[in-house]
Amino acid sequence: MRIMIANKKMNLMCSMNFLGLLISILLVCASCSFNYTISEEEEKNKILELHQKQREYHFNKMAEEFASQLSSTHISVNRGEINMPSKESNIKRFSSYFNSVEFEKWDDVNPPIVRFSDDYKMAYAIVNKEVIVKYSNENEELIREKTEFSWVAIYRKYDEGWKIDCVASTNKPSVSENMNI
CATH class of the missing domain: 1.20.5 (Single alpha-helices involved in coiled-coils or other helix-helix interfaces)
Structure with missing residues (x-):
């Protein structure tokens, strides 16, 4: 017992x-x-802040800073081609572009449209820009070129913040004028 x-x-x-x-x-x-809880407004403001910095990077010819917004797996869809350029090739490409033109205008035609995935780990921004640049052509004539670009930037949230994973871009035909006339 x-x-x-x-x-x-x-x-x-x-x-x-x-x-x-x-x-x-x-x-x-x-x-x-x-x-x-994730604040959609706060996350949208972070994306729009990155978008605003891109303007500064264009006008101040800051290729390295611009390329730092892109993820290491960034994909570019442009002019019928799909590319996965390295950070170094992006810096080189942006530097070449930024140094070949003077930006007169790089402004939103409409406010960017920003949308998020349900878990707020991905987002996209639809952008419409009017861009006016000046550059010298092969005859050393000063050319003023105006066009309108539209693109979709797909963002992914990483530990260090939002990065652009993909950009698909298009533009209207440019209108150029010779300023030496």
């Missing part, structure tokens, strides 16, 4: 220890997971 009572006490203690352990694990798990 004493053995049966001892076994029952032992079983009860084991059950209580197991229950205590289970409650402890649940409390630890509950404290580790947090119910964190």
Whole structure:
């Protein structure tokens, strides 16, 4: 009889220890997971801030900073071609472009449209820009060129913040005028 009572006490203690352990694990798990809400307005402002910095990078010929907004797996869709340029080739390409022109205008025609995935880990921005540049042609004549660009930039949220994963771009035909006339 004493053995049966001892076994029952032992079983009860084991059950209580197991229950205590289970409650402890649940409390630890509950404290580790947090119910964190994402503000769409805050995330949209972060995307728009990056968009605004792009204007500064164009006017101030900041190719490295511009390229730093692109992810390491960035894809470019432009002029019927799909490319996955490296950061170094992006810096070289942007530097060449920025140094070959003077930006007169790089302004939104309409405010960018920004949308998010349900989990706020991806976003896209639809942009419409009027761009006016001046440059010297092969005859050293000063040319003023005006066009309108539209693109979709797909952003992904990384640990260090939003980066552009893909850009698909198009533009209207340019209108050029020789300023030496």
